[in-house]
Amino acid sequence: MNKTKMIIGKKHKKCKPHKINPGAVVTEPGSSIINKTGSWRSLRPEWDKKKCTQCMSCWMYCPDCSIPVLNNKRIETDFEFCKGCGICAKECIFSSIVMIKEKK
Amino acid sequence: MVRKVMEAATAVAEGVKLCKPAVIPLYPITPQTHIVERISEFVNDGDLDCELIHVESEHSAISAAVGSSSSGVRTYTATASQGLALMHEILFVASGMRLPIVMNVANRALSAPINIWNDHSDSVAARDTGWIQLYVESAQEAIDTTIQAFKIAEHNKVMLPIMVCLDGFTLTHVYEPVDIPQQGNVNRFLQKYKPSIKLDTKKPVTMGPIGYPDSFIHFKNQQKEAMLNALQIIKKINSEFNSKFHRKYGDGLIEMYNMKDAEYAVLCAGTICGTARVVIDNLRKTKNMKIGLIKLKSYRPFPVDSLINACKSLKGLAVIDKSFSFGFEGAFFTDVKSTLFNEKNKPLVHSFVGGLGGKDINTKDFEEIFNKIIKTKKPICEWLLKE
Numbered sequence: 001m002n003k004t005k006m007i008i009g010k011k012h013k014k015c016k017p018h019k020i021n022p023g024a025v026v027t028e029p030g031s032s033i034i035n036k037t038g039s040w041r042s043l044r045p046e047w048d049k050k051k052c053t054q055c056m057s058c059w060m061y062c063p064d065c066s067i068p069v070l071n072n073k074r075i076e077t078d079f080e081f082c083k084g085c086g087i088c089a090k091e092c093i094f095s096s097i098v099m100i101k102e103k104k
Numbered sequence: 105m106v107r108k109v110m111e112a113a114t115a116v117a118e119g120v121k122l123c124k125p126a127v128i129p130l131y132p133i134t135p136q137t138h139i140v141e142r143i144s145e146f147v148n149d150g151d152l153d154c155e156l157i158h159v160e161s162e163h164s165a166i167s168a169a170v171g172s173s174s175s176g177v178r179t180y181t182a183t184a185s186q187g188l189a190l191m192h193e194i195l196f197v198a199s200g201m202r203l204p205i206v207m208n209v210a211n212r213a214l215s216a217p218i219n220i221w222n223d224h225s226d227s228v229a230a231r232d233t234g235w236i237q238l239y240v241e242s243a244q245e246a247i248d249t250t251i252q253a254f255k256i257a258e259h260n261k262v263m264l265p266i267m268v269c270l271d272g273f274t275l276t277h278v279y280e281p282v283d284i285p286q287q288g289n290v291n292r293f294l295q296k297y298k299p300s301i302k303l304d305t306k307k308p309v310t311m312g313p314i315g316y317p318d319s320f321i322h323f324k325n326q327q328k329e330a331m332l333n334a335l336q337i338i339k340k341i342n343s344e345f346n347s348k349f350h351r352k353y354g355d356g357l358i359e360m361y362n363m364k365d366a367e368y369a370v371l372c373a374g375t376i377c378g379t380a381r382v383v384i385d386n387l388r389k390t391k392n393m394k395i396g397l398i399k400l401k402s403y404r405p406f407p408v409d410s411l412i413n414a415c416k417s418l419k420g421l422a423v424i425d426k427s428f429s430f431g432f433e434g435a436f437f438t439d440v441k442s443t444l445f446n447e448k449n450k451p452l453v454h455s456f457v458g459g460l461g462g463k464d465i466n467t468k469d470f471e472e473i474f475n476k477i478i479k480t481k482k483p484i485c486e487w488l489l490k491e
């Protein structure tokens with residue numbers, strides 16, 4: 001897993017050129033799980049559980065994998081990866097998702 | 105070995121057939137068309153078992169090549185001029201991902217005005233894309249270099265894509281006697297391609313990820329090292345080829361002609377080297393001039409040491425460019441000058457730019473160049489514009 005960490009730039013100072021795979025190949029699968037990409041979100045999808053019919057449109061349209069599913073039902077958005085694009089809110093015909101300003 | 109008279113484009117296609125690439129994405133463009141037409145015929149006739157992908161543009165051709173090479177199979181394509189320009193973006197991806205794609209470039213001018221004839225503007229403009237560039241002079245050299253190119257590119261110390269550049273029309277469409285190597289000999293020379301890393305569902309990897317500021321420069325440093333390794337590998341494979349097929353092209357990087365006692369020389373690449381040879385023989389015989397030719401075969405990596413050695417005892421060197429960097433000078437000229445800059449014994453280096461858009465550089469031009477560089481004490485920079 002070390003190589004993966006170096007490439008995604010988490011532990012910069014330990015990065016040594018001879019340990020980097022030629023062509024920037026990441027040989028460990030699943031490295032995107034370590035690379036959290038939700039930090040630059042300026043809008044936040046607020047999900048209203050009561051209005052939600054579990055139609056799964058949001059899950060289908062999310063360009064990331066930010067809508068986790070548990071026992072065939074969507075649960076709260078994964079904010080470690082959600083970039084706040086707003087596609088889920090746009091696609092939700094039951095208005096159960098609303099985009100609000102992100103507070104940091 | 106079979107000796108046949110054939111078009112250089114056909115010879116290149118025969119060479120590609122002998123190397124058995126698994127995937128060839130292709131998009132025809134003048135003057136490269138005959139290469140891909142012959143390859144299509146081979147596939148149609150069942151002589152070559154490979155996946156031909158008819159794509160909608162050169163950008164797609166090289167993108168498909170990146171995809172197939174990532175999956176770990178031998179990949180070939182060919183292009184020219186505007187096609188190479190359209191590939192530009194993906195050329196960097198291919199070299200950055202260290203994919204050993206082999207591509208023939210049938211050198212042709214770039215628009216405007218629109219022109220289909222030969223010069224080196226297209227490949228010289230792609231100089232800094234991280235591809236190895238080899239320039240060839242004859243049909244024989246074209247087929248031999250194409251076969252060598254696969255071995256150079258796939259060498260584990262190199263792993264870089266290669267352009268084998270041959271002059272459009274003045275070489276691609278010219279018929280010459282060519283020795284076609286036998287399949288068995290090529291099989292022994294060029295082993296099956298075994299990539300160390302490839303896209304494989306059984307062992308998943310990520311290719312082409314983001315490179316953060318801390319790591320990006322290290323990948324580029326690796327590319328730089330690979331290019332430097334290529335200098336040695338090209339030499340090694342050139343002599344290996346010689347021991348198997350009894351043909352060699354200088355040291356693989358540059359070729360010298362009548363340079364032992366030469367005081368003045370020309371440096372150029374491609375088919376005009378043939379013209380230079382004739383003029384050198386002639387002037388040596390009739391006027392006893394001590395002149396020679398340095399043929400630049402490998403432009404990237406640039407053969408610094410070979411060139412310094414070749415120029416040690418020279419008084420004058422004329423560099424002939426068939427391309428131009430507007431606002432400065434010919435690209436070969438710049439590189440030759442900077443190579444020699446820190447040397448104690450160096451010739452006066454002159455620049456001649458000619459042959460743009462297919463204008464001939466003939467024997468008279470070469471005679472004039474030699475006469476001029478022998479007489480002058482100041483560096484000459486000029487364009488060959490005469491009829």
